[in-house]
Amino acid sequence: MPIYEFQGNTPHIDSTAFIHPLASVIGDVRIEGGCYIGPFASIRGDFGTIVIGEGSNVQDNCSLHVGHGRRCELAPASHVGHGAVVHGAFLQRNTLIGMNAVIMDDAVIGESAIVAACAFVKSGWEVPSGCLVAGIPARVVRPLEQDELRGKVEATRKYQDLAVACLSTLREVKNGSGDQSWKKLSA
Known part of the structure; x- marks a missing residue:
């Protein structure tokens, strides 16, 4: 996996x-224990x-970035769906960012x-805790139901x-390595 030091800042990734x-x-990044970072x-x-x-978890094709001297933080149990962009925002504990959503600088996504x-x-x-927000620009749709909150926790788990x-x-399976087991699915 490409992990890069940049201007003396080396990523710290829990084992x-x-x-x-x-x-x-790249650079000044800390990834804590039990995280999943997708392709x-x-x-x-x-x-x-x-x-x-x-x-x-930060799923496939997501981008996390931040402006000069700023901070982007995902609190524990944050869930960032496929293709989402989080730029200089703060996600409180147990949040879920849906696929292809965009979260801009200094936004705060409330807990759950x-x-x-x-x-x-x-x-x-500032997105209120325990709410569903949607739209362009996002607005509060409604408070989340208990089964939705449980479902989010289960998905993150x-x-x-x-x-x-x-x-x-x-x-990784190498083509031509003599092991042709990967072909069995298509046969």
């Missing part, structure tokens, strides 16, 4: 975090600091809040389990 080999981690995620701490809290897929959270907006499974079982 229990899984970073997919096709993800990119093609870009986590660029070149201008400022990025912290990904324990048990969080869900940002719907494709939503745009403008700079500086599945990614925590996936991090453990990937650390122990994910192996």
Whole structure:
């Protein structure tokens, strides 16, 4: 996996975090234990600091970045869906950012809040805890139901389990290595 030091800042990655080999981690980044970072995620701490809290997941094709001298932080159990962009924002504990959502600088996503897929959270907006927000720009749709909150926790737990499974079982299969087991699925 490409992990790069930048201007003397080396990423710090807990040994229990899984970073997919096709993800990119640059500079002033801290990834805590039990995290899952998916393929093609870009986590660029070149201008400022990025912290990904324990048990969080950043899924395929996500971008995390931050402005000069600023901070982007995902509190523990944050869940960032496929293709989302989080730029200089703060996600409180147990949040879910839907697929292809965009979260801008200085936005705060309240604890146990869900940002719907494709939503745009403008700079500086504070999303209330325990609410669903959606739209462009995002607005509060309603408070979340208890079953939705439980479902979010369960989904995040599945990614925590996936991090453990990937650390122990994910192996690249080389074509032409003599092992043709990968062909069995198509036969």
